Amino acid sequence: MASQQLSKTYEPQAVEARWGPYWIDRGYFSDAPDSSAQPYTIVIPPPNVTGSLHIGHALNNTLQDILIRWRRMQGRNTLWLPGTDHAGIATQNVVERQLLEEGTGREELGRDAFIERVWSWKQQSGNTILDQLKRLGASCDWSRLRFTMDEGLSEAVRAVFVRLHQEGLIYRGHRLINWCPRCLTALSDVEVEHEPVQGIMYHIAYPLADDPGTSLIIATTRPETLLGDTAVAVHPEDPRYNGHIGKSIKLPLTNRTVPIVGDAILVDREFGTGAVKITPAHDFNDFEAGERHQLPRIGLLTHQALLNPDALRDAGVEPDILNNIADLSAIKARPIVVDALKGQGLLVKTDDHQMALGKCYRCKTVVEPFLSPQWFVKIQPLADPAIAAVEQGDIRIIPEEWSNNYLGWMRGIKDWCISRQIWWGHRIPAWYCATCHPEARLILDGGGSHLIPTHADPMVSETAPAACATCEGDQFIQDPDVLDTWFSSALWPFSTLGWPAHTKELETYYPTSTLVTGLDILFFWVARMIMMGLKFTGKPPFRDVYIHALVRDAEGEKMSKSKGNVIDPLTKMSQYGTDALRFTLASMASPGRDIKLSENRIEGYRNFANKIWNAARFILMHADGPTETRPIADRSFVDQWILSRLNHVTAAVTARLEEYRFDQAAGQLYQHIWHEYCDWYLELIKPVLQGGDSPAARSTRATMLHTFEHLQRLLHPFMPFLTEEIWQTIPHQGESLVRQPFPVATQEWENAEAEQTFAVIEQVVTTIRTGRALLDYAPSKSLTILATAKDPDELARLNEARDHVAHLCRGTVTIADQDTWPAGRILHLAVGGFMVGLTIEGEVDLNKALTRINKQAQAKQKEATRLQGRLGSPDFAAKASPEVVQESKDRLDLLTAELSLLASSEQQLRKMVS
RNA sequence: GGGCGGAUAGCUCAGUUGGGAGAGCAUUGCCCUUACAAGGCAGAGGUCGCAGGUUCGAGCCCUGUUCCGCCUACCA
Numbered sequence: 001m002a003s004q005q006l007s008k009t010y011e012p013q014a015v016e017a018r019w020g021p022y023w024i025d026r027g028y029f030s031d032a033p034d035s036s037a038q039p040y041t042i043v044i045p046p047p048n049v050t051g052s053l054h055i056g057h058a059l060n061n062t063l064q065d066i067l068i069r070w071r072r073m074q075g076r077n078t079l080w081l082p083g084t085d086h087a088g089i090a091t092q093n094v095v096e097r098q099l100l101e102e103g104t105g106r107e108e109l110g111r112d113a114f115i116e117r118v119w120s121w122k123q124q125s126g127n128t129i130l131d132q133l134k135r136l137g138a139s140c141d142w143s144r145l146r147f148t149m150d151e152g153l154s155e156a157v158r159a160v161f162v163r164l165h166q167e168g169l170i171y172r173g174h175r176l177i178n179w180c181p182r183c184l185t186a187l188s189d190v191e192v193e194h195e196p197v198q199g200i201m202y203h204i205a206y207p208l209a210d211d212p213g214t215s216l217i218i219a220t221t222r223p224e225t226l227l228g229d230t231a232v233a234v235h236p237e238d239p240r241y242n243g244h245i246g247k248s249i250k251l252p253l254t255n256r257t258v259p260i261v262g263d264a265i266l267v268d269r270e271f272g273t274g275a276v277k278i279t280p281a282h283d284f285n286d287f288e289a290g291e292r293h294q295l296p297r298i299g300l301l302t303h304q305a306l307l308n309p310d311a312l313r314d315a316g317v318e319p320d321i322l323n324n325i326a327d328l329s330a331i332k333a334r335p336i337v338v339d340a341l342k343g344q345g346l347l348v349k350t351d352d353h354q355m356a357l358g359k360c361y362r363c364k365t366v367v368e369p370f371l372s373p374q375w376f377v378k379i380q381p382l383a384d385p386a387i388a389a390v391e392q393g394d395i396r397i398i399p400e401e402w403s404n405n406y407l408g409w410m411r412g413i414k415d416w417c418i419s420r421q422i423w424w425g426h427r428i429p430a431w432y433c434a435t436c437h438p439e440a441r442l443i444l445d446g447g448g449s450h451l452i453p454t455h456a457d458p459m460v461s462e463t464a465p466a467a468c469a470t471c472e473g474d475q476f477i478q479d480p481d482v483l484d485t486w487f488s489s490a491l492w493p494f495s496t497l498g499w500p501a502h503t504k505e506l507e508t509y510y511p512t513s514t515l516v517t518g519l520d521i522l523f524f525w526v527a528r529m530i531m532m533g534l535k536f537t538g539k540p541p542f543r544d545v546y547i548h549a550l551v552r553d554a555e556g557e558k559m560s561k562s563k564g565n566v567i568d569p570l571t572k573m574s575q576y577g578t579d580a581l582r583f584t585l586a587s588m589a590s591p592g593r594d595i596k597l598s599e600n601r602i603e604g605y606r607n608f609a610n611k612i613w614n615a616a617r618f619i620l621m622h623a624d625g626p627t628e629t630r631p632i633a634d635r636s637f638v639d640q641w642i643l644s645r646l647n648h649v650t651a652a653v654t655a656r657l658e659e660y661r662f663d664q665a666a667g668q669l670y671q672h673i674w675h676e677y678c679d680w681y682l683e684l685i686k687p688v689l690q691g692g693d694s695p696a697a698r699s700t701r702a703t704m705l706h707t708f709e710h711l712q713r714l715l716h717p718f719m720p721f722l723t724e725e726i727w728q729t730i731p732h733q734g735e736s737l738v739r740q741p742f743p744v745a746t747q748e749w750e751n752a753e754a755e756q757t758f759a760v761i762e763q764v765v766t767t768i769r770t771g772r773a774l775l776d777y778a779p780s781k782s783l784t785i786l787a788t789a790k791d792p793d794e795l796a797r798l799n800e801a802r803d804h805v806a807h808l809c810r811g812t813v814t815i816a817d818q819d820t821w822p823a824g825r826i827l828h829l830a831v832g833g834f835m836v837g838l839t840i841e842g843e844v845d846l847n848k849a850l851t852r853i854n855k856q857a858q859a860k861q862k863e864a865t866r867l868q869g870r871l872g873s874p875d876f877a878a879k880a881s882p883e884v885v886q887e888s889k890d891r892l893d894l895l896t897a898e899l900s901l902l903a904s905s906e907q908q909l910r911k912m913v914s
Numbered sequence: 915g916g917g918c919g920g921a922u923a924g925c926u927c928a929g930u931u932g933g934g935a936g937a938g939c940a941u942u943g944c945c946c947u948u949a950c951a952a953g954g955c956a957g958a959g960g961u962c963g964c965a966g967g968u969u970c971g972a973g974c975c976c977u978g979u980u981c982c983g984c985c986u987a988c989c990a
Contacts, residue, residue, distance in 0.1 A: 006949095010952085194987085201990085221990070275990095276990050277990075285988045285990075355989090356987085401919075404917075405917080405986085408986075412987085519985080520985095587927095593920075594920095594983080596925095596927090597926095598925080598926070600939055611949090611950065611953085613950080614952095615949065616949080617949045617950075618949030619949080620949090621949070663927090670937090671937080679954085770955095772956080776944080778944085778945080779954085852957095863934075870933090873971090876971075877970085880970060880971075884971095887934085888934090
């Protein structure tokens with residue numbers, strides 16, 4: 001047993017430093033796949049390997065840890081599998097920044113050396129967040145740590161890629177994608193954030209080719225892209241314009257003419273001028289319109305999103321303009337183009353216009369729709385089963401409201417662009433014959449600026465091919481692109497368990513039980529895991545998806561470094577203790593609502609930890625001495641009562657956890673421990689414990705120790721460090737609380753009679769204490785108390801409660817019929833069916849009491865009037881349920897009795913005052 | 915544009931099938947009573963966003979409306 005000395009206040013740092021490593025060293029967090037117990041699995045949402053713990057991680061992992069510790073204590077075969085993802089773009093950025101400081105760059109290093117460099121960076125710095133998760137108490141099975149770039153997981157990536165390709169579900173195509181000109185890579189649709197901006201709508205006259213006196217007015221927010229127009233569209237049923245369909249436009253600032261086409265999909269007659277320019281290489285809608293009308297695509301921009309002089313020349317741009325805008329960004333070129341249009345009298349007007357601008361979610365650079373050859377997942381065949389799984393309830397999304405969000409997105413899903421023009425990541429397992437495609441050799445010269453030609457024929461397989469099927473050449477160039485990091489994350493629930501091998505782990509722990517995650521990656525990650533899981537294992541990857549809130553600051557603002565409103569969980573853990581932070585986050589995790597985290601909540605729960613700590617000190621002070629465990633029926637009323645309450649809270653916490661109501665489970669614990677256990681139970685047992693050895697003291701001591709140990713087990717998933725420290729100090733069996741059984745509600749403990757007697761104590765004590773305050777009696781003053789009840793059952797309970805009341809109120813309690821109460825100065829107070837009298841001694845200002853009684857009488861009269869009205873209504877008697885009617889009657893009776901007692905009490909007081 | 919969520923005490927939030935408005939923090943008064951001043955005891959504080967409707971009865975159900983937030987979308 002550890003030392004029985006506990007310091008006066010809870011000092012979390014030492015406690016956390018002691019038990020964190022102890023748990024891990026002893027392997028308490030590892031179960032075995034061959035265990036016969038029912039499995040319970042969680043895979044961690046892998047944080048970026050570049051990451052450090054922010055408050056969102058703290059919430060996410062606290063909730064997972066509560067679940068896994070709870071299930072582990074329940075005896076389940078648990079696995080919480082930890083890991084990180086390789087975060088392609090982010091990690092590459094970090095290492096490139098380092099290289100820049102060293103005066104070099106990745107191009108100088110070359111691809112292989114660069115990747116080496118990233119690995120060594122990972123070796124050195126990639127464990128930051130894992131160490132922080134350990135500090136949080138995360139009870140992951142650290143022996144099963146995984147990384148998305150591990151060989152096993154990479155093998156899974158290749159296997160999935162090859163099979164999807166074989167089935168035609170992965171293809172390479174020359175298409176418009178979102179391009180980040182800073183990261184120099186393609187992005188998927190979900191990696192683009194839309195931000196509302198105030199833009200300008202330009203109305204521009206496009207003269208007809210064979211009738212320059214007549215123009216179509218088109219509206220655009222990006223006038224510079226008109227240089228890449230290859231058509232103008234009008235609505236085929238628009239009488240204003242449909243006569244022009246088939247004619248040609250003389251495209252301003254160029255030597256080109258473009259056709260006027262009719263397109264009912266692209267054109268909204270009500271919007272703008274009703275005539276639209278079509279720029280297939282620079283706009284997603286126009287791209288599709290271009291396909292419908294077989295229009296050429298003229299891409300004007302370079303990879304850096306600068307106007308490409310060669311492309312401008314090909315587009316027939318007038319030389320003056322071309323020279324002025326070549327190598328400028330679109331934003332810089334825009335006023336030049338607008339000026340030129342104005343000069344030619346073609347700018348009709350400009351309007352302010354609200355629009356949404358797409359930005360790279362990593363670097364916030366404005367993304368450009370960019371025409372390039374990329375790899376895509378054909379998503380619909382994967383999405384359909386993933387939709388069905390949620391619709392049919394094979395996967396439950398909690399809170400359920402988010403299912404609509406998921407289903408809506410899945411139903412409108414588009415093909416997923418999975419290729420990225422970076423180096424760090426899973427390289428696409430596709431090879432090109434160097435003999436057949438000599439131009440592909442340019443790839444070897446570096447960077448993302450050379451792409452394998454679109455028409456090139458890739459050979460897709462898990463390893464490099466031996467010979468070209470066409471020319472039998474044996475020189476190959478692997479596709480330079482890597483896969484979207486989320487492609488490997490999508491396999492996480494099964495790749496981490498050994499798939500594609502048929503491992504024991506996979507068999508035991510898959511499908512996983514619960515996925516705990518934030519809403520922000522529902523589409524990035526959750527949806528894709530469901531699709532891939534169903535496709536490759538035939539089973540949903542998890543049963544439940546619990547979606548938790550976003551943590552905001554106290555003002556409800558999203559936390560961000562630039563705003564400076566970030567609450568650093570590690571700082572808070574140092575200040576208030578990890579358990580306090582965990583309990584705060586759990587308490588505030590109400591479903592479907594963001595968390596506004598304020599520091600004084602954390603402080604409040606730090607105080608809660610301290611309260612428990614001091615309860616433990618109290619208990620230890622009274623732990624020495626003989627104990628005797630009696631049958632429940634033979635225990636004191638107080639012990640019977642606390643067991644009944646403990647039974648209740650145990651059942652409630654378990655039920656709330658089953659429903660993922662962490663907030664309510666935490667609330668139950670807080671309420672019970674502080675208010676029932678500390679405020680009442682510990683106070684009620686003081687007399688017997690402090691009264692020397694006795695059979696009663698032995699029994700109470702046993703109950704006290706037993707119930708407190710029970711509470712440590714119940715609270716442990718929420719506050720693991722504090723409870724372990726206390727548990728190790730009080731009498732216990734076993735090595736660690738981590739592996740103790742989670743408490744189970746015991747019907748036998750339920751005791752309605754004890755609870756009713758307690759209710760008497762609570763009511764009477766509170767009333768007497770109020771009386772003490774009204775009479776301004778010092779807490780130390782001993783009171784002379786009289787009490788009685790009308791109802792014989794209540795009177796019996798009052799008798800049982802008497803000594804406890806006397807103790808808790810500091811006084812003597814005489815139970816006697818009111819007729820026998822001594823005449824004279826007594827303050828009469830009523831509560832429930834009870835009447836309490838306090839002897840008035842000395843000079844006391846009774847007006848305070850009088851005011852109070854008046855106020856109480858008023859409130860009760862109001863309620864009584866309301867009830868009378870209700871009971872007087874024939875409709876109520878006829879239509880309300882008999883139980884409700886009876887309840888109303890009972891309540892009215894009670895109020896009437898209380899009112900009459902209050903009235904007589906008031907009368908007596910008035911007499912005394914005058 | 916579409917969808918979803920929120921509006922309840924000064925603040926942050928609970929409120930389970932409609933039937934006596936709750937908690938934590940903050941606040942007021944008294945108290946350093948040998949577990950705890952990071953505490954104890956007692957108190958004050960709310961026409962549940964607004965307007966209708968259903969019902970004997972609405973914080974809860976229905977309709978409309980205002981404000982805030984989030985997600986989503988190709989209105990050039």
